[in-house]
Amino acid sequence: xxxxxxxxGGVSGHTAATFAKxxxxxxxxxxxxxxxxxxxxxxxxxxxxVGQMTKEDVVFPLAPVYEKAGIDYRQAxxxxxxxxxxxxxxxxxxxxxxxxxGKAGQTEExxxxxxxxxxxxxxNFDATPGLGDGxxxxxxxxxxxxxxxxxxxxNLELKxxxxxxxxxxxxxxxxxxxxxxxxxxxxxxxxxxxxxEAKKAGVRDNLEIKWISNESFLGDFxxxxxxxxxxxxxxxxxxxxxxxxxxxxxxxxxxxxxxxxEAGKVHYELLDGTTGEEEFDFAMLIPPFAGVGxxxxxxxxxxxxxxxxxPNGFMKVDADYSGKPYEEWKASDWPRTYQNPDYKNxxxxxxxxxxxxxxxxPMTSVNGTPINPTPPRTGMPAGIIGKAVAHSVCDLxxxxxxxxxxxxxxxxxxxxxVASAGKGVFDGTAAAMTVYPVVPDFEKYPxxxxxxxxxxxxIGLAGHWIKHILHHMxxxxxxxxxxxxxIPE
Amino acid sequence: MKQEEVNFAKSDAFNLTMIPSAFARKxxxxxxxxxxxxxxxxxxxxxxxxxxx
Ligand SMILES: Cc1cc2nc3c(=O)[nH]c(=O)nc-3n(C[C@H](O)[C@H](O)[C@H](O)COP(=O)(O)OP(=O)(O)OC[C@H]3O[C@@H](n4cnc5c(N)ncnc54)[C@H](O)[C@@H]3O)c2cc1C
Numbered sequence: 001x002x003x004x005x006x007x008x009g010g011v012s013g014h015t016a017a018t019f020a021k022x023x024x025x026x027x028x029x030x031x032x033x034x035x036x037x038x039x040x041x042x043x044x045x046x047x048x049x050v051g052q053m054t055k056e057d058v059v060f061p062l063a064p065v066y067e068k069a070g071i072d073y074r075q076a077x078x079x080x081x082x083x084x085x086x087x088x089x090x091x092x093x094x095x096x097x098x099x100x101x102g103k104a105g106q107t108e109e110x111x112x113x114x115x116x117x118x119x120x121x122x123x124n125f126d127a128t129p130g131l132g133d134g135x136x137x138x139x140x141x142x143x144x145x146x147x148x149x150x151x152x153x154x155n156l157e158l159k160x161x162x163x164x165x166x167x168x169x170x171x172x173x174x175x176x177x178x179x180x181x182x183x184x185x186x187x188x189x190x191x192x193x194x195x196x197e198a199k200k201a202g203v204r205d206n207l208e209i210k211w212i213s214n215e216s217f218l219g220d221f222x223x224x225x226x227x228x229x230x231x232x233x234x235x236x237x238x239x240x241x242x243x244x245x246x247x248x249x250x251x252x253x254x255x256x257x258x259x260x261x262e263a264g265k266v267h268y269e270l271l272d273g274t275t276g277e278e279e280f281d282f283a284m285l286i287p288p289f290a291g292v293g294x295x296x297x298x299x300x301x302x303x304x305x306x307x308x309x310x311p312n313g314f315m316k317v318d319a320d321y322s323g324k325p326y327e328e329w330k331a332s333d334w335p336r337t338y339q340n341p342d343y344k345n346x347x348x349x350x351x352x353x354x355x356x357x358x359x360x361x362p363m364t365s366v367n368g369t370p371i372n373p374t375p376p377r378t379g380m381p382a383g384i385i386g387k388a389v390a391h392s393v394c395d396l397x398x399x400x401x402x403x404x405x406x407x408x409x410x411x412x413x414x415x416x417x418v419a420s421a422g423k424g425v426f427d428g429t430a431a432a433m434t435v436y437p438v439v440p441d442f443e444k445y446p447x448x449x450x451x452x453x454x455x456x457x458x459i460g461l462a463g464h465w466i467k468h469i470l471h472h473m474x475x476x477x478x479x480x481x482x483x484x485x486x487i488p489e
Numbered sequence: 490m491k492q493e494e495v496n497f498a499k500s501d502a503f504n505l506t507m508i509p510s511a512f513a514r515k516x517x518x519x520x521x522x523x524x525x526x527x528x529x530x531x532x533x534x535x536x537x538x539x540x541x542x
Pocket of ligand 1: 007008009010011012013033034035036042043044045046076077078079118119120121145146147183186292349350351352377378379380382417418419
């Protein structure tokens with residue numbers, strides 16, 4: 001009997017664990033180590049953040065689902081990886097620290113034959129003074145929608161602003177809280193949902209709503225922007241995004257590295273080197289992401305964290321980490337199998353793998369401060385990679401170490417993305433987009449780097465319906481309800 | 490001034506982009522038209538999803 005441990009029960013890890021268990025059956029063991037007791041459909045946190053959904057709408061308990069699937073669930077966080085075992089045993093193992101199941105604080109070692117790291121991001125609030133509380137958590141001056149609890153808190157604060165806006169002017173600032181953030185899409189959704197709700201509440205006229213982000217142009221989204229077919233034209237996402245911001249009266253400040261947050265004020269540096277301040281009554285700023293801080297040790301107990309992980313804490317896989325200049329970047333730099341180059345029984349999936357480099361063009365301010373979005377790894381790629389990695393591990397277990405590994409390069413896969421711009425069965429809108437491939441391939445598609453036959457976008461009610469249906473579909477799938485394998489990632 | 494033209498005057502940045510006309514905006518929430526777009530978008534997304542798996 002072989003044992004697969006999946007660290008992280010989010011989008012990617014849950015997909016990997018549930019498919020692996022289905023394919024391996026009861027002959028082999030699948031263990032999920034994750035600190036959360038509930039699974040969260042993170043994209044719908046946006047709607048929790050504007051009071052259009054409750055926390056209960058976007059989460060469900062993991063324990064019954066894993067029990068039904070026959071998965072050994074440990075509500076714990078992984079702390080360290082020991083890929084060579086220890087002095088008296090060659091068996092690789094991880095150490096974990098329980099966060100629930102009545103064992104909070106207890107530690108344990110679990111051996112593995114295969115390991116998938118799907119621990120997602122650490123929300124690195126403390127990277128910006130004042131954005132965090134100094135202990136790794138969200139600070140007191142801004143709100144976040146990155147977790148369901150954050151989103152509930154954001155909604156409470158927002159409601160107070162709406163109340164005040166009935167009688168006085170209020171200023172809302174939404175965007176990224178550092179020069180190296182990703183996930184602009186979430187902030188984009190939040191700002192337009194706020195704008196939509198403000199109109200419904202009749203307080204839009206008293207609200208100044210402003211965007212601040214590290215993108216060098218609006219619509220970059222960490223993917224270097226995209227070109228899509230709209231109305232017979234091939235259009236840059238810059239025009240598409242600017243149009244929406246202008247239509248909804250949302251001015252923007254871009255190329256901004258927020259370097260300090262205080263009560264009611266952010267300090268920033270722009271790409272041109274100038275600095276400034278922006279005041280706010282309510283701000284939602286996405287934090288930069290980092291790896292979750294797993295450590296690694298060799299057989300002798302020496303720290304080999306730098307061998308398994310990139311400096312940003314994400315796990316090294318089969319990507320090109322040579323650090324070559326932008327002009328030499330290629331689609332083939334991106335990983336295909338997500339196998340660690342040093343330890344072949346370790347894989348990383350979803351946000352946990354270290355990208356070889358940015359997707360957007362690297363930018364630094366004239367003062368040398370890097371200000372550019374880092375690569376997004378959205379739900380669809382995270383799910384597809386999780387499934388491909390699970391497939392590889394199952395084949396390795398069943399067919400032996402020479403089994404063919406499954407591939408899921410972000411330079412060869414597309415992504416469908418629906419960004420909400422306001423919720424409502426008849427007055428909601430969302431930007432429905434597809435992009436193919438996620439990472440541009442300028443050798444294959446000279447010009448835009450992508451296949452414009454499969455890269456498109458449009459805003460409308462249909463997009464909102466799709467977003468709403470996806471919410472129910474993905475929660476249905478994650479609960480492993482009948483037919484769950486038929487729903488694509 | 491037409492309602493959709495008001496925002497052009499608000500800033501240089503707004504002035505240099507495109508803003509949808511009242512008709513284009515109406516279509517965005519016109520249920521009949523959006524039912525048709527729903528089908529089209531779903532087909533396009535399914536094609537991209539199938540190319541990616
Ligand atoms: C507000 C918001 C809105 C978004 N909207 C969209 C959208 O509309 N469409 C889209 O495609 N994507 C969206 N995304 C991105 C999407 O949520 C991510 O791509 C996806 O969650 C990544 O999956 P993952 O499994 O890599 O990470 P996660 O889903 O974050 O899962 C990581 C898991 O690892 C666990 N973990 C953390 N530390 C440890 C540890 N030490 N040991 C074990 N487990 C650990 C965490 O508790 C978590 O369960 C959004 C993100 C945000 C924040």
